[in-house]
Amino acid sequence: MNLRDEIQQRRPFQSREQEAFLSIGRTWALLDHALSEMLKPHGVTATQYNALRILRGAKDVGLSRSEITERMVARVPDATRLLDRLERTGLIDRQRDPADRRFVKARITGQGLALLDELDDGTQTLHREHLGCVSQEDLDTLIGLLARIREAV
Amino acid sequence: MNLRDEIQQRRPFQSREQEAFLSIGRTWALLDHALSEMLKPHGVTATQYNALRILRGAKDVGLSRSEITERMVARVPDATRLLDRLERTGLIDRQRDPADRRFVKARITGQGLALLDELDDGTQTLHREHLGCVSQEDLDTLIGLLARIREAV
DNA sequence: TGATTGTGCGTGTTATAACACGTAATGTTC
DNA sequence: GAACATTACGTGTTATAACACGCACAATCA
Numbered sequence: 001m002n003l004r005d006e007i008q009q010r011r012p013f014q015s016r017e018q019e020a021f022l023s024i025g026r027t028w029a030l031l032d033h034a035l036s037e038m039l040k041p042h043g044v045t046a047t048q049y050n051a052l053r054i055l056r057g058a059k060d061v062g063l064s065r066s067e068i069t070e071r072m073v074a075r076v077p078d079a080t081r082l083l084d085r086l087e088r089t090g091l092i093d094r095q096r097d098p099a100d101r102r103f104v105k106a107r108i109t110g111q112g113l114a115l116l117d118e119l120d121d122g123t124q125t126l127h128r129e130h131l132g133c134v135s136q137e138d139l140d141t142l143i144g145l146l147a148r149i150r151e152a153v
Numbered sequence: 154m155n156l157r158d159e160i161q162q163r164r165p166f167q168s169r170e171q172e173a174f175l176s177i178g179r180t181w182a183l184l185d186h187a188l189s190e191m192l193k194p195h196g197v198t199a200t201q202y203n204a205l206r207i208l209r210g211a212k213d214v215g216l217s218r219s220e221i222t223e224r225m226v227a228r229v230p231d232a233t234r235l236l237d238r239l240e241r242t243g244l245i246d247r248q249r250d251p252a253d254r255r256f257v258k259a260r261i262t263g264q265g266l267a268l269l270d271e272l273d274d275g276t277q278t279l280h281r282e283h284l285g286c287v288s289q290e291d292l293d294t295l296i297g298l299l300a301r302i303r304e305a306v
Numbered sequence: 307t308g309a310t311t312g313t314g315c316g317t318g319t320t321a322t323a324a325c326a327c328g329t330a331a332t333g334t335t336c
Numbered sequence: 337g338a339a340c341a342t343t344a345c346g347t348g349t350t351a352t353a354a355c356a357c358g359c360a361c362a363a364t365c366a
Binding site: 080 | 316
């Protein structure tokens with residue numbers, strides 16, 4: 001089933017570029033939705049999950065608000081309140097950096113780490129479910145092509 | 154620059170599947186943001202633009218709310234109010250289907266068509282800017298791989 | 307050291323997303 | 337043909353996204 005049939009569009013795409021553009025969007029919408037559904041019973045959104053994983057990578061050192069936003073998959077213009085929510089649910093804690101009081105360092109809590117551990121299986125299963133049909137070589141090809149697109153700008 | 158460096162993650166990805174998953178998300182975030190920025194001066198969002206293009210494809214016949222949602226790139230749980238906004242700005246009009254009064258047929262207006270005409274150049278330029286670095290063969294490969302992923306579920 | 311610029315974060319506000327529920331029209335079954 | 341189910345849309349509400357603005361702290365320079 002190609003994308004044209006899938007979205008029931010009568011006229012063919014204007015170009016392969018356009019078809020690729022929409023293909024990426026539609027594919028991500030599917031994957032993102034599947035991830036959100038998997039996370040929902042655990043009470044976190046895909047954005048929150050992304051931030052938590054970033055903070056797990058930073059260990060005890062913690063990261064500032066701006067460092068986190070730079071590493072997020074999608075642009076987050078309101079990271080302050082995203083971190084507010086994570087702090088309110090006890091998954092992270094925050095503390096002014098004594099060395100430079102402009103920064104607020106966020107660190108993942110034990111509870112946050114426990115949640116991520118609990119979710120790691122589900123995530124891996126999700127990745128396999130959706131991407132398992134693509135060989136490792138093809139995955140490399142896909143990853144490479146997408147990287148080239150991101151560089152293009 | 155690979156994705157690992159880009160999001161400054163210390164530890165390598167757990168799997169190629171994970172890297173591909175995140176690559177798709179990050180690439181779409183970039184493309185979607187570029188599209189939104191292009192559209193902003195014209196007063197429409199990417200979602201609204203998507204709906205307008207679907208309605209242009211349907212010509213004078215029009216489409217019902219549910220038919221539109223089925224064809225959207227991303228899932229839209231609140232199409233009623235999306236169409237409200239398009240109607241309020243005069244880009245579409247709506248009318249109860251006399252044959253089956255449960256349906257409300259939306260049709261693109263002359264003003265809506267004019268806006269799309271105005272935007273077609275910008276869209277094409279955008280596609281070329283971001284995807285022009287990829288050969289037609291590679292675009293086919295990319296399109297095919299993404300289609301396989303969408304079928305997988 | 308006082309003024310100026312830059313950096314990082316928080317807040318106020320509006321618009322949209324997401325979900326649950328309600329209502330109207332049509333189909334179906336006995 | 338009356339009750340029930342189904343389909344399609346609308347509405348109420350909460351949460352989040354997006355943007356603009358402002359404040360606190362730090363660095364720089366006169």
